[in-house]
Amino acid sequence: xxxxxxxxxxxxxxxxxxxxxxxxxxxxxxxxxxxxxxxxxxxxxxxxxxxxxxxxxxxxxxxxxxxxxxxxxxxxxxxxxxxxxxxxxxxxxxxxxxxxxxxxxxxxxxxxxxxxxxxxxxxxxxxxxxxxxxxxxxxxxxxxxxxxxxxxxxxxxxxxxxxxxxxxxxxxxxxxxxxxxxxxxxxxxxxxxxxxxxxxxxxxxxxxxxxxxxxxxxxxxxxxxxxxxxxxxxxxxxxxxxxxxxxxxxxxxxxxxxxxxxxxxxxxxxxxxxxxxxxxxxxxx
Amino acid sequence: xxxxxxxxxxxxxxxxxxxxxxxxxxxxxxxxxxxxxxxxxxxxxxxxxxxxxxxxxxxxxxxxxxxxxxxxxxxxxxxxxxxxxxxxxxxxxxxxxxxxxxxxxxxxxxxxxxxxxxxxxxxxxxxxxxxxxxxxxxxxxxxxxxxxxxxxxxxxxxxxxxxxxxxxxxxxxxxxxxxxxxxxxxxxxxxxxxxxxxxxxxxxxxxxxxxxxxxxxxxxxxxxxxxxxxxxxxxxxxxxxxxxxxxx
Numbered sequence: 001x002x003x004x005x006x007x008x009x010x011x012x013x014x015x016x017x018x019x020x021x022x023x024x025x026x027x028x029x030x031x032x033x034x035x036x037x038x039x040x041x042x043x044x045x046x047x048x049x050x051x052x053x054x055x056x057x058x059x060x061x062x063x064x065x066x067x068x069x070x071x072x073x074x075x076x077x078x079x080x081x082x083x084x085x086x087x088x089x090x091x092x093x094x095x096x097x098x099x100x101x102x103x104x105x106x107x108x109x110x111x112x113x114x115x116x117x118x119x120x121x122x123x124x125x126x127x128x129x130x131x132x133x134x135x136x137x138x139x140x141x142x143x144x145x146x147x148x149x150x151x152x153x154x155x156x157x158x159x160x161x162x163x164x165x166x167x168x169x170x171x172x173x174x175x176x177x178x179x180x181x182x183x184x185x186x187x188x189x190x191x192x193x194x195x196x197x198x199x200x201x202x203x204x205x206x207x208x209x210x211x212x213x214x215x216x217x218x219x220x221x222x223x224x225x226x227x228x229x230x231x232x233x234x235x236x237x238x239x240x241x242x243x244x245x246x247x248x249x250x251x252x253x254x255x256x257x258x259x260x261x262x263x264x265x266x267x268x269x270x271x272x273x274x275x276x277x278x279x280x281x282x283x284x285x
Numbered sequence: 286x287x288x289x290x291x292x293x294x295x296x297x298x299x300x301x302x303x304x305x306x307x308x309x310x311x312x313x314x315x316x317x318x319x320x321x322x323x324x325x326x327x328x329x330x331x332x333x334x335x336x337x338x339x340x341x342x343x344x345x346x347x348x349x350x351x352x353x354x355x356x357x358x359x360x361x362x363x364x365x366x367x368x369x370x371x372x373x374x375x376x377x378x379x380x381x382x383x384x385x386x387x388x389x390x391x392x393x394x395x396x397x398x399x400x401x402x403x404x405x406x407x408x409x410x411x412x413x414x415x416x417x418x419x420x421x422x423x424x425x426x427x428x429x430x431x432x433x434x435x436x437x438x439x440x441x442x443x444x445x446x447x448x449x450x451x452x453x454x455x456x457x458x459x460x461x462x463x464x465x466x467x468x469x470x471x472x473x474x475x476x477x478x479x480x481x482x483x484x485x486x487x488x489x490x491x492x493x494x495x496x497x498x499x500x501x502x503x504x505x506x507x508x509x510x511x512x513x514x515x516x517x518x519x520x521x522x523x524x525x526x527x528x529x530x531x532x533x
Binding site for chain 2: 140141144145148175179180219220222238241242245
């Protein structure tokens with residue numbers, strides 16, 4: 001049971017991820033891999049700042065462009081298609097640079113000044129993102145959901161009563177009454193079968209359970225799945241009761257084990273013994 | 286009830302609803318059952334459904350495996366197969382000996398009477414179901430009434446007999462054959478009260494309906510227009526070849 005719930009003041013994604021004292025759904029994922037992984041990511045004195053992969057950058061740019069289009073330009077900078085070619089070092093050091101080179105140098109100097117502390121998005125990527133956003137708005141259910149009165153990327157914390165672990169979550173979107181939580185997922189395959197695989201692979205069931213627990217009065221959880229490649233098909237899925245129940249079981253077991261590890265300050269990797277291995281369930285025949 | 290062939294096990298017991306250990310245990314048993322390929326397919330990989338079936342078995346005091354084999358989910362509701370209901374009634378109903386049947390007529394005049402003797406009074410009770418009733422009630426939409434009418438009427442008459450003389454045996458659960466017969470009306474616009482997703486979905490459905498209506502209206506308008514044009518064309522004098530002959 002969650003106690004001491006708190007709705008945090010608006011903050012950036014970065015600030016949210018920096019809330020080290022709270023367990024997030026992605027921390028549960030890391031812990032689920034092994035306690036050692038969790039320790040190295042969150043607690044080790046020589047932990048490295050997390051590097052953003054290209055997929056992560058594109059994912060967060062898409063979220064921003066879809067959910068908070070007005071804030072997009074404060075976080076991201078797009079290279080315009082009309083931009084001149086970036087000048088080479090030789091061109092920059094040339095004694096008598098051509099007018100075009102001078103222009104290019106001026107353009108890119110200005111670009112770098114503007115792009116300070118911003119993430120650069122190529123014009124190709126920006127076009128893809130725009131088409132994905134358009135595709136979401138062309139999907140009747142997705143568009144209806146996102147046009148509901150609601151709150152975007154609000155952070156919540158709570159304390160787990162059983163373990164005393166402090167927990168956090170940050171839904172992409174929820175309706176004003178908090179009854180419906182919505183998460184946007186970019187994916188290779190938004191078909192029912194494809195998204196089912198994603199549910200298991202990325203433990204989206206745990207996320208549904210975790211967020212439903214984090215928001216007081218939350219009842220239902222919906223995924224808007226958007227494909228990353230043309231024709232950028234979109235599907236909207238509601239997490240079934242069985243999905244949520246499985247998520248609750250997994251989250252509870254992760255959290256309990258995490259709290260045990262913390263108490264003993266013992267963060268093991270995989271088994272040190274010889275284990276028997278079986279085929280996965282889906283290939284039993 | 287000590288008979289080892291008995292389908293009955295222990296008296297009904299609700300402890301799993303109040304006792305955490307009993308609940309956990311029932312859940313584990315349900316999970317184990319759900320992983321078996323020997324339970325009917327409707328229960329495979331569905332520990333939740335297995336759990337409900339186990340609860341039903343416990344409530345009725347019947348062997349859990351037998352219950353799993355004989356509970357069918359039809360139109361989203363659990364029910365017993367008719368043969369299971371008859372077995373239960375024979376074993377624990379108020380009858381002296383099993384339910385028997387007499388069959389009269391053939392084809393459309395087929396009628397089956399289920400009969401049994403009440404142990405306490407010696408009274409013989411019966412219940413007749415005919416094809417005429419089956420037709421009037423609309424059960425014959427179920428194709429089994431065409432392929433095996435006598436068997437269907439046997440089941441039907443016996444379940445009715447059980448319902449009227451010892452309803453406690455079935456504890457209010459329907460027999461699955463009855464449920465196939467009584468198809469629920471299509472409930473397109475039914476909304477679970479309070480569900481945001483359900484209300485969004487019904488809004489979408491309304492929208493889709495309006496679009497469909499608009500398309501229909503558009504189509505109808507076009508048809509009317511074309512019909513008008515046809516009338517106009519027919520009223521115009523037919524153009525003769527000479528009219529168009531540039532060399533005329």
